[in-house]
Amino acid sequence: MIQNAVGRPVQGEDFFDRITEVAEIWARLETDDILLLAPRRVGKTSLMYRLRDTAGERERRALYFSVADANNELAFARKLLAEIARHDPKKTVLKALKKSPISRFFGKVKKFGIASVELELKDDAQANWALVGESIVSAVGGTGSRWLILVDELPIFILALLRADTSGMRARDFLNWFRTLRQHAEIGKNVRWLLAGSIGLDTVARRMNLGDTINDLYLYTDFGAFSRKAACALLDQLAVSYSMILNDNVKNRICDRMGWLIPFHLQMCFADLSALRPRGEPSVDDVDVVYENLLSPSKKSYFDFWRQRLHEELGAPDDGRAVNILNAIAADDAGASRPTLSGVLSPELSDATAREQQLIYLVDVLISDGYIVRVEDRYHFRSVLLRDYWRRNVR
Numbered sequence: 001m002i003q004n005a006v007g008r009p010v011q012g013e014d015f016f017d018r019i020t021e022v023a024e025i026w027a028r029l030e031t032d033d034i035l036l037l038a039p040r041r042v043g044k045t046s047l048m049y050r051l052r053d054t055a056g057e058r059e060r061r062a063l064y065f066s067v068a069d070a071n072n073e074l075a076f077a078r079k080l081l082a083e084i085a086r087h088d089p090k091k092t093v094l095k096a097l098k099k100s101p102i103s104r105f106f107g108k109v110k111k112f113g114i115a116s117v118e119l120e121l122k123d124d125a126q127a128n129w130a131l132v133g134e135s136i137v138s139a140v141g142g143t144g145s146r147w148l149i150l151v152d153e154l155p156i157f158i159l160a161l162l163r164a165d166t167s168g169m170r171a172r173d174f175l176n177w178f179r180t181l182r183q184h185a186e187i188g189k190n191v192r193w194l195l196a197g198s199i200g201l202d203t204v205a206r207r208m209n210l211g212d213t214i215n216d217l218y219l220y221t222d223f224g225a226f227s228r229k230a231a232c233a234l235l236d237q238l239a240v241s242y243s244m245i246l247n248d249n250v251k252n253r254i255c256d257r258m259g260w261l262i263p264f265h266l267q268m269c270f271a272d273l274s275a276l277r278p279r280g281e282p283s284v285d286d287v288d289v290v291y292e293n294l295l296s297p298s299k300k301s302y303f304d305f306w307r308q309r310l311h312e313e314l315g316a317p318d319d320g321r322a323v324n325i326l327n328a329i330a331a332d333d334a335g336a337s338r339p340t341l342s343g344v345l346s347p348e349l350s351d352a353t354a355r356e357q358q359l360i361y362l363v364d365v366l367i368s369d370g371y372i373v374r375v376e377d378r379y380h381f382r383s384v385l386l387r388d389y390w391r392r393n394v395r
Contacts, residue, residue, distance in 0.1 A: 001241045002234075004274070006267045007302075009045040011053065016237070016263070017230045018043070021223050022050060026058055029148065029192045032218035033182050036196035039370020039382070040309070041264040042224055044196045048150045051194065060146045060192075063087055068153035071160045073129035073174055078121050080136055080149070085119075094119050096139045102132055130177050134184075141187040148192050155197040155204045159312060168208040175205070175213035183216060199313045203365050207314070224262070231261040235270065242274050245281040253287040260370075260383035268294060268302060295388055303389045306371070314365065321345060322362050323394065326381075329372060330390040335380035 003014050010016075025047075028034060038044055048064055055062035065083040070076050084093050097103065097119060105125035125132050140147055161171040182193055195201060195217065202219070205211045226234065232251045239246045246254075254273075258265045272290040273282050293299065310319040324344045329336045342359055349355035363379070366372045373382045381387035 002237045003241065004238050004267050004270055006271050007264060009043075009049055011046070011049045015046055015050050016234050017226065018047060018050065018223075021047065022054070024222065025051065025194070025220060028218055028220065029194070033193040033216065034195070034220050035201060035214060035217035036194060036223065037200055037202060037219055037221045037368065038196075038223040039262075039368075040198045040305075042262045042370070043264075044198075044223070045152055046263075047223065048152055048194065048196060051148065052150055055148050060148050061087065062148040062150065064150040064152065066152040067157040070157050072126060072164070073133070073161075074121060074123070074126040076157065076174075077125075077129060077133045077136060080133070081119065081121065084136070084140065092143050093136075093139045096142065097135065100135055100139070102128075102135045105132055133177070134181055137181055137187055137191060138184075141190040144190070146190050146192075148194065150194045151196075153197045154195045155199040155201040156312075158201065158204050159199070162204075162208065168210065171208060172210055172213065175210055179213050179216055199309060200365075200368050203313060203368060206361075207318075226261045226263070226266070228255050228261065231255055231258075231266055234263070234266060238267075238270050243279040244274060244277070247281070249284055250282055250287060253284045257287060257291045258383070258385055260385070262383075265383065265385060291385070294385065295392060300393065303386065303393070306386060306390075307394055309369075313369070314362075317348070318358075318362065321348065321358065322366060325359075325362055325366065326371060326390055327394065329379050329381060330387050330394075335375070335378040337378055341379065 001013065002016065003010075005014055025034065025036075036044055036047070045066075052062040052064045063080070063083045065079045067076055067079055070079055081094075085091075088094065098106065102125075105122055105128060106119045107122045121132065137149075140149075158171050158175070161174060162168060164170060181187065201214060202211070205214050225231075232248075232255065235246055235251050235254060238244075254266065254269050255261060258269055269287070269290055272293055273286060276282065276286055276290060294302065307323070310322050313319075314322055321344075325341050328340055328344050338359070341363070342355060345355050345359055349358055363372070367374065370382055371386070372379050374380075381390070
């Protein structure tokens with residue numbers, strides 16, 4: 001039985017398909033650290049959970065942590081340390097750290113039973129965060145086990161560093177340190193990294209000319225929407241779980257209306273459909289009713305993040321320019337041409353060369369983040385659902 005989880009990461013039996021992607025990533029991790037690049041809401045965090053939970057099958061130990069709420073470098077180290085404490089039952093790493101030269105940066109030792117020791121980093125360790133962080137990862141690598149460390153929302157953490165130091169030097173220092181750590185010969189033998197986030201780290205790095213700090217990472221980009229066959233199979237399983245009947249016409253109508261077959265969109269649609277026809281047999285017309293309901297003001301929270309993240313990721317004035325580009329693309333079912341998009345930028349950028357460079361950058365970001373696609377010589381919203389939301393709600 002599979003549960004219909006709308007918007008939250010899934011685990012266990014609720015994780016659907018992605019067999020090829022999981023196998024490809026495990027194969028790549030034998031030789032490389034990975035930067036997972038995929039549009040938002042396609043299920044990156046769920047995939048990371050899956051890798052963590054199946055690491056034992058690959059003779060690896062795995063740690064997952066999110067740094068979305070970390071606001072400094074020491075917070076990054078604390079997140080890693082806390083995850084180690086949860087997944088190192090013999091406390092091998094923590095005991096090694098307690099005996100290491102960085103023990104002076106630890107506060108009180110807390111005991112939770114026999115041989116169970118947890119260490120808390122003191123605030124004054126911030127000035128030595130690089131040494132602390134390297135020592136923690138070295139201790140992990142020194143256990144003799146093979147590890148996979150999965151770091152989620154790293155780009156949001158880098159943006160926090162950029163807000164703290166708008167020159168970009170603090171973010172560069174961290175990313176350079178992190179790159180050096182990944183390439184450390186002894187550590188790299190036993191520790192692999194997979195980095196991801198709801199904002200593309202490549203986009204953030206490109207914005208601040210930090211691309212050289214992540215060029216050691218293998219870019220995994222083959223993770224996106226389901227095929228129609230997989231989407232219909234997911235709908236079949238959901239229907240069984242919720243005692244509903246979805247005939248082929250209804251499933252095809254759902255796929256046609258969603259357009260971009262990511263789990264989030266399919267599960268949103270199914271949730272409203274099951275509420276409309278609980279334990280019943282929905283019709284094609286019911287799918288259209290649900291589609292309109294998804295675009296109603298009561299469902300704005302499903303889509304608002306698309307607008308909000310432009311501000312977080314791009315900052316002013318690029319966020320406003322990106323919105324204007326998307327408005328132009330949303331205005332016509334046939335999308336917009338490149339000359340049209342150039343015209344959108346012309347009031348602010350009269351110089352043709354500067355305007356073209358800005359257009360290349362913004363279009364690249366919007367394609368990478370899943371907003372738009374290029375079809376022949378025109379740009380379209382990747383998701384018809386998002387396009388219709390944009391038309392009605394964003395100016």
